[in-house]
Amino acid sequence: MSNPYSPPENSSGLSDSKINNTQPVLELWNPEAAACWSLVFTPIFGSLIISKNWRRIGNVEEAAYAKNWVYISLIAVLGLIVFPFASLIGSVGQFLPIAFLLLWYFSSVKRQAKYLKNELVVYQKKGWLRPLAISSPILFAGFLLTTISIPVNLPNDLAYPGLEDKVKELVNQIIQEQFKQTTTCTDMEIERIAEGRFYGTATLNDGSKFNVNVTQMSTQILVELSPDARQLFFEKAICTTAVELVNKIRLKSLQLDPLCISVQDLEKLNETNYHAVAVMSDQTELPISIDVDGVQMFVQIVESE
Known part of the structure; x- marks a missing residue:
């Protein structure tokens, strides 16, 4: 007589051993961590990580999209090295790298992080030792390249757009307000001597030339005339005033014609x-x-x- 409490017999003929249906766990890098490492290794590093994650997930289109950010980031980093954005557009240029990082983060990193969360993707986090070990020498080599590279001399109109016109306008303002002259500056040549400091040569409509010192401070431009320039305009002011005084002298003596039209050949005898x-x-x-x-x-x- 069989025991009613005994377990049912295995009629399928299969063994009692457990059947393992466990699939391999997906290994991915944490996209948020990739964004953090990109603060050091640039978004080029993070974009490569994001692209590899998409390939492991099996989404080829998203992988291609993420890889496009590799090229965009490469162009941005090279542009940041070659072109002095902070000098190009003043203090606003200092925020361009931050703006680019935010754009990349929300367009690529957040995109993948949101996908993993919404699709409930279970994955095992991959370690960072290997990618960091590969990227560190590249970052160090890039640092050396930027520090010992030969500076690129950009044309003045490209490196500092509109600076010559602004300096010329300020010089004319100084001529009119401080020296009461109708002479105008018609041409200005600017040469950069240091970060934010320039040396300029102004040409007047009468052919006279003088030097100016220019300092660019954030959104302000300071222009200082050289001592020779101040002496030049001082002598011009003397000549202009002398014309008026000569005509007054002749008017008092009832000599109305001819009139004095200019004073030339000014020669300094003493102080x-x-x-x-x-x-x-x-x-x-x-x-x-x-x-x-x-x-x-x-x-x-x-x-x-």
């Missing part, structure tokens, strides 16, 4: 005295003596012997 030639409207010339005493100026027509 306060000058000799010059007054050119009249009929092209005759009168020698004059000029005495500059502080803010006052005196002109005397030198009578010819």
Whole structure:
């Protein structure tokens, strides 16, 4: 008589051994960790990791999309090395790398992290030793390359767009407001001597040239005329004032014609005295003596012997 409490007999003919239906666990790198490592190794590293993850998942299209970010990141990193973005557009340029990192993170990293979460993908986290060991020498070599590489001399209009026009505008403002001159700066040549510092050569509409020092501070541009330039405009101011004084002298003596139209050949005799030639409207010339005493100026027509 059989025992009613005994287990049922195996009528299938199969052994009692357990059948293993466990599939291999998917091994992936954590995309969020890849983003963190990319702060050091650039998004080129992170994009490669994200692309390899997609291939392991079996999504070829997403893998290709992630790989496109490898090329985009490579171009961005090379551009950051070659082109001084901070100098190009002032303080705004300092935030371009941060903006690029955020764009890459939300377009690629977050995309994969969201997929793994929504699809409930169970995976085993891969270690970082091998990818970091491969990337570290490359990063170090890139660092050496950027520190010992020969600087690229960019054309001024490319490296600092609009700087020459801005400096020319400021020079004209100084000429008009400080020296009360109608002379204008028609051409400006800028040469970079250090980060944010420039040396310029200004050309006036009368052919005169002088030097200026330019300092670029964030969004501000400071222009300082050289001592020679200040002396040039000081002498121009003397000549302009001398024209008015010569005509006043002739007006007092009822000599209305010809009028003085310019003062030329200014010659400095000492700290306060000058000799010059007054050119009249009929092209005759009168020698004059000029005495500059502080803010006052005196002109005397030198009578010819």
